Amino acid sequence: MSAITDDQLARAFAALGNPNRLKIFRSVLAHQRRDIGPEEDAGCLIYDVINKLDIGAPTVSHHVKVLEKAGLIRVTRNGKFLSCLLNEEMRTKLTLFFNSAL
Amino acid sequence: MSAITDDQLARAFAALGNPNRLKIFRSVLAHQRRDIGPEEDAGCLIYDVINKLDIGAPTVSHHVKVLEKAGLIRVTRNGKFLSCLLNEEMRTKLTLFFNSAL
Protein backbone atom coordinates (compact mmCIF):
# COMPACT_ATOMS: atom_id res chain seq x y z
CA MET A 1 0.00 0.00 0.00
CA SER A 2 1.53 3.28 -1.11
CA ALA A 3 2.02 6.07 1.38
CA ILE A 4 -0.53 8.84 1.49
CA THR A 5 0.59 12.41 0.86
CA ASP A 6 -0.34 15.39 2.98
CA ASP A 7 -2.33 16.68 0.06
CA GLN A 8 -4.41 13.53 -0.27
CA LEU A 9 -4.99 13.46 3.47
CA ALA A 10 -6.15 17.05 3.58
CA ARG A 11 -8.45 16.47 0.64
CA ALA A 12 -10.03 13.42 2.27
CA PHE A 13 -10.59 15.27 5.53
CA ALA A 14 -11.99 18.29 3.75
CA ALA A 15 -14.41 16.01 1.95
CA LEU A 16 -15.62 14.56 5.24
CA GLY A 17 -15.78 18.02 6.82
CA ASN A 18 -19.06 18.90 5.17
CA PRO A 19 -22.02 17.60 7.21
CA ASN A 20 -23.98 16.38 4.21
CA ARG A 21 -20.99 14.66 2.68
CA LEU A 22 -20.29 13.05 6.02
CA LYS A 23 -23.83 11.68 6.02
CA ILE A 24 -23.36 10.29 2.53
CA PHE A 25 -20.10 8.69 3.57
CA ARG A 26 -21.70 7.16 6.65
CA SER A 27 -24.44 5.71 4.48
CA VAL A 28 -21.77 4.08 2.36
CA LEU A 29 -19.99 2.82 5.48
CA ALA A 30 -23.21 1.43 6.93
CA HIS A 31 -24.16 -0.22 3.66
CA GLN A 32 -20.72 -1.77 3.39
CA ARG A 33 -21.18 -3.44 6.75
CA ARG A 34 -24.50 -4.93 5.72
CA ASP A 35 -23.27 -6.44 2.49
CA ILE A 36 -22.30 -10.06 2.66
CA GLY A 37 -21.92 -11.95 -0.57
CA PRO A 38 -21.40 -10.91 -4.18
CA GLU A 39 -25.08 -11.53 -4.81
CA GLU A 40 -26.08 -8.83 -2.37
CA ASP A 41 -26.86 -5.41 -3.79
CA ALA A 42 -23.55 -3.79 -4.53
CA GLY A 43 -23.26 -0.61 -2.54
CA CYS A 44 -25.23 2.35 -1.36
CA LEU A 45 -27.69 3.83 -3.82
CA ILE A 46 -27.40 7.51 -4.68
CA TYR A 47 -31.11 7.42 -5.30
CA ASP A 48 -31.75 6.64 -1.64
CA VAL A 49 -29.32 9.30 -0.51
CA ILE A 50 -31.06 11.96 -2.56
CA ASN A 51 -34.41 11.04 -1.04
CA LYS A 52 -33.05 10.89 2.48
CA LEU A 53 -31.09 14.13 2.66
CA ASP A 54 -32.67 17.56 2.58
CA ILE A 55 -30.64 18.76 -0.38
CA GLY A 56 -31.29 18.63 -4.09
CA ALA A 57 -30.03 16.15 -6.62
CA PRO A 58 -27.47 18.52 -8.14
CA THR A 59 -25.89 19.07 -4.76
CA VAL A 60 -25.77 15.36 -3.98
CA SER A 61 -24.22 14.73 -7.36
CA HIS A 62 -21.58 17.32 -6.57
CA HIS A 63 -20.86 15.86 -3.13
CA VAL A 64 -20.52 12.34 -4.46
CA LYS A 65 -17.92 13.54 -6.93
CA VAL A 66 -15.98 15.25 -4.16
CA LEU A 67 -15.96 12.05 -2.10
CA GLU A 68 -14.88 10.07 -5.13
CA LYS A 69 -12.08 12.46 -6.08
CA ALA A 70 -10.90 12.38 -2.49
CA GLY A 71 -10.50 8.63 -2.90
CA LEU A 72 -13.00 7.80 -0.18
CA ILE A 73 -15.55 5.97 -2.29
CA ARG A 74 -15.93 4.32 -5.68
CA VAL A 75 -18.98 4.90 -7.82
CA THR A 76 -20.46 2.39 -10.22
CA ARG A 77 -23.49 2.45 -12.44
CA ASN A 78 -26.21 -0.19 -12.49
CA GLY A 79 -28.58 0.72 -15.27
CA LYS A 80 -30.25 3.96 -14.31
CA PHE A 81 -28.84 3.84 -10.81
CA LEU A 82 -25.53 4.78 -9.27
CA SER A 83 -24.17 3.04 -6.23
CA CYS A 84 -21.23 3.81 -3.99
CA LEU A 85 -18.72 1.47 -2.43
CA LEU A 86 -16.16 2.20 0.22
CA ASN A 87 -12.54 2.48 -0.87
CA GLU A 88 -11.07 0.11 1.69
CA GLU A 89 -7.51 1.14 1.04
CA MET A 90 -8.24 4.74 1.92
CA ARG A 91 -10.15 3.66 4.98
CA THR A 92 -7.11 1.72 6.13
CA LYS A 93 -4.84 4.68 5.52
CA LEU A 94 -7.04 7.00 7.52
CA THR A 95 -7.26 4.53 10.37
CA LEU A 96 -3.48 4.30 10.43
CA PHE A 97 -3.13 8.05 10.38
CA PHE A 98 -4.85 8.32 13.72
CA ASN A 99 -3.68 5.06 15.11
CA SER A 100 0.00 4.69 14.34
CA ALA A 101 3.18 6.34 13.28
CA LEU A 102 2.45 6.67 9.56
CA MET B 1 -16.20 7.33 26.47
CA SER B 2 -19.23 9.23 25.22
CA ALA B 3 -20.40 8.80 21.65
CA ILE B 4 -19.40 11.39 19.12
CA THR B 5 -22.10 13.31 17.26
CA ASP B 6 -22.19 13.87 13.54
CA ASP B 7 -21.63 17.52 14.20
CA GLN B 8 -18.48 16.94 16.21
CA LEU B 9 -17.19 14.52 13.61
CA ALA B 10 -17.76 16.95 10.75
CA ARG B 11 -16.11 19.72 12.71
CA ALA B 12 -13.03 17.60 13.41
CA PHE B 13 -12.71 16.58 9.79
CA ALA B 14 -13.22 20.13 8.58
CA ALA B 15 -10.45 21.23 10.93
CA LEU B 16 -8.07 18.66 9.46
CA GLY B 17 -9.16 19.52 5.93
CA ASN B 18 -7.04 22.65 5.75
CA PRO B 19 -3.47 21.84 4.67
CA ASN B 20 -1.83 24.14 7.17
CA ARG B 21 -3.97 22.94 10.03
CA LEU B 22 -3.18 19.38 9.05
CA LYS B 23 0.52 20.23 9.28
CA ILE B 24 0.03 21.70 12.72
CA PHE B 25 -1.87 18.63 13.82
CA ARG B 26 0.82 16.34 12.48
CA SER B 27 3.42 18.31 14.43
CA VAL B 28 1.40 17.69 17.56
CA LEU B 29 1.06 14.01 16.69
CA ALA B 30 4.78 13.68 16.04
CA HIS B 31 5.66 15.48 19.23
CA GLN B 32 3.31 13.29 21.21
CA ARG B 33 5.15 10.23 20.02
CA ARG B 34 8.48 11.63 21.12
CA ASP B 35 7.38 12.53 24.63
CA ILE B 36 8.15 9.97 27.28
CA GLY B 37 7.98 11.01 30.91
CA PRO B 38 6.30 13.87 32.74
CA GLU B 39 9.65 15.65 32.89
CA GLU B 40 9.84 15.90 29.11
CA ASP B 41 8.74 19.13 27.50
CA ALA B 42 4.99 19.05 27.46
CA GLY B 43 3.79 19.26 23.91
CA CYS B 44 4.41 20.92 20.61
CA LEU B 45 5.39 24.58 20.73
CA ILE B 46 3.29 27.06 18.76
CA TYR B 47 6.42 29.14 18.48
CA ASP B 48 8.10 26.41 16.42
CA VAL B 49 5.03 25.97 14.27
CA ILE B 50 4.91 29.67 13.45
CA ASN B 51 8.55 29.60 12.37
CA LYS B 52 8.15 26.43 10.36
CA LEU B 53 5.05 27.21 8.35
CA ASP B 54 4.83 29.88 5.67
CA ILE B 55 1.92 31.69 7.25
CA GLY B 56 1.79 34.53 9.76
CA ALA B 57 1.30 34.35 13.50
CA PRO B 58 -2.31 35.57 13.40
CA THR B 59 -3.23 32.79 11.03
CA VAL B 60 -1.50 30.14 13.11
CA SER B 61 -3.27 31.46 16.19
CA HIS B 62 -6.56 31.13 14.36
CA HIS B 63 -5.81 27.61 13.19
CA VAL B 64 -4.80 26.45 16.66
CA LYS B 65 -8.12 27.66 18.01
CA VAL B 66 -10.00 25.80 15.31
CA LEU B 67 -8.15 22.59 16.16
CA GLU B 68 -8.83 23.14 19.83
CA LYS B 69 -12.53 23.86 19.36
CA ALA B 70 -12.77 20.75 17.22
CA GLY B 71 -11.52 18.80 20.21
CA LEU B 72 -8.43 17.56 18.44
CA ILE B 73 -5.82 19.20 20.65
CA ARG B 74 -5.44 20.84 24.03
CA VAL B 75 -3.49 24.04 24.46
CA THR B 76 -1.58 25.03 27.55
CA ARG B 77 0.57 28.01 28.39
CA ASN B 78 4.11 27.83 29.73
CA GLY B 79 5.18 31.36 30.46
CA LYS B 80 5.30 33.21 27.20
CA PHE B 81 4.91 30.03 25.18
CA LEU B 82 1.94 27.95 24.18
CA SER B 83 2.16 24.26 23.63
CA CYS B 84 -0.26 21.77 22.18
CA LEU B 85 -1.07 18.25 23.28
CA LEU B 86 -3.08 15.63 21.48
CA ASN B 87 -6.57 14.92 22.75
CA GLU B 88 -6.26 11.16 23.00
CA GLU B 89 -9.96 10.56 23.41
CA MET B 90 -10.74 12.26 20.13
CA ARG B 91 -7.98 10.38 18.41
CA THR B 92 -9.52 7.13 19.63
CA LYS B 93 -12.95 8.17 18.43
CA LEU B 94 -11.67 9.04 14.99
CA THR B 95 -9.79 5.77 14.74
CA LEU B 96 -12.96 3.91 15.63
CA PHE B 97 -14.96 5.86 13.11
CA PHE B 98 -12.92 4.42 10.27
CA ASN B 99 -12.20 1.12 11.86
CA SER B 100 -15.40 -0.17 13.44
CA ALA B 101 -19.12 0.08 13.68
CA LEU B 102 -19.37 3.21 15.86
Place this chain on the structure above:
DNA sequence: GCTATGATTCGATAAGAATCGAACTATAAC
Protein backbone atom coordinates in the same frame (compact mmCIF):
# COMPACT_ATOMS: atom_id res chain seq x y z
C1' DG C 1 8.16 50.38 35.34
C1' DC C 2 10.49 49.61 30.54
C1' DT C 3 11.58 46.63 26.84
C1' DA C 4 11.49 42.63 24.04
C1' DT C 5 9.05 38.86 22.44
C1' DG C 6 5.25 35.44 21.97
C1' DA C 7 0.55 35.36 20.95
C1' DT C 8 -4.31 37.46 20.18
C1' DT C 9 -7.86 40.51 18.34
C1' DC C 10 -9.82 43.09 14.83
C1' DG C 11 -11.17 44.55 10.47
C1' DA C 12 -10.55 43.86 5.54
C1' DT C 13 -9.96 41.25 1.40
C1' DA C 14 -9.96 37.67 -1.57
C1' DA C 15 -10.74 32.92 -2.63
C1' DG C 16 -13.46 28.90 -2.25
C1' DA C 17 -17.55 26.07 -1.21
C1' DA C 18 -22.62 24.84 -0.73
C1' DT C 19 -26.63 25.22 -2.66
C1' DC C 20 -30.26 26.02 -6.03
C1' DG C 21 -33.15 26.09 -10.49
C1' DA C 22 -33.17 25.27 -15.23
C1' DA C 23 -31.66 22.86 -18.92
C1' DC C 24 -29.58 18.75 -20.36
C1' DT C 25 -27.97 13.59 -20.83
C1' DA C 26 -28.61 8.59 -20.04
C1' DT C 27 -31.06 4.59 -19.35
C1' DA C 28 -35.22 1.60 -19.08
C1' DA C 29 -39.86 0.34 -20.36
C1' DC C 30 -43.12 0.31 -23.33
Place this chain on the structure above:
DNA sequence: GTTATAGTTCGATTCTTATCGAATCATAGC
Protein backbone atom coordinates in the same frame (compact mmCIF):
# COMPACT_ATOMS: atom_id res chain seq x y z
C1' DG D 1 -39.36 6.55 -31.07
C1' DT D 2 -41.85 8.35 -26.82
C1' DT D 3 -42.11 8.79 -22.11
C1' DA D 4 -40.58 8.57 -17.42
C1' DT D 5 -36.99 8.61 -14.24
C1' DA D 6 -32.04 8.93 -12.51
C1' DG D 7 -28.32 11.78 -12.63
C1' DT D 8 -25.26 15.72 -14.56
C1' DT D 9 -23.86 20.31 -16.10
C1' DC D 10 -24.03 25.12 -15.89
C1' DG D 11 -24.55 29.81 -13.92
C1' DA D 12 -25.78 32.44 -10.29
C1' DT D 13 -26.06 33.43 -5.49
C1' DT D 14 -24.88 33.29 -0.91
C1' DC D 15 -21.94 31.95 2.89
C1' DT D 16 -17.78 30.60 4.74
C1' DT D 17 -12.89 30.48 5.19
C1' DA D 18 -7.91 31.62 4.82
C1' DT D 19 -5.00 35.02 5.12
C1' DC D 20 -2.94 39.47 6.10
C1' DG D 21 -1.40 43.99 8.47
C1' DA D 22 -1.93 46.84 12.31
C1' DA D 23 -2.90 47.36 16.82
C1' DT D 24 -3.15 45.18 21.20
C1' DC D 25 -2.43 41.97 25.21
C1' DA D 26 0.66 38.97 28.16
C1' DT D 27 4.70 37.41 30.09
C1' DA D 28 9.73 37.44 31.22
C1' DG D 29 13.92 39.78 32.21
C1' DC D 30 16.13 43.51 33.43
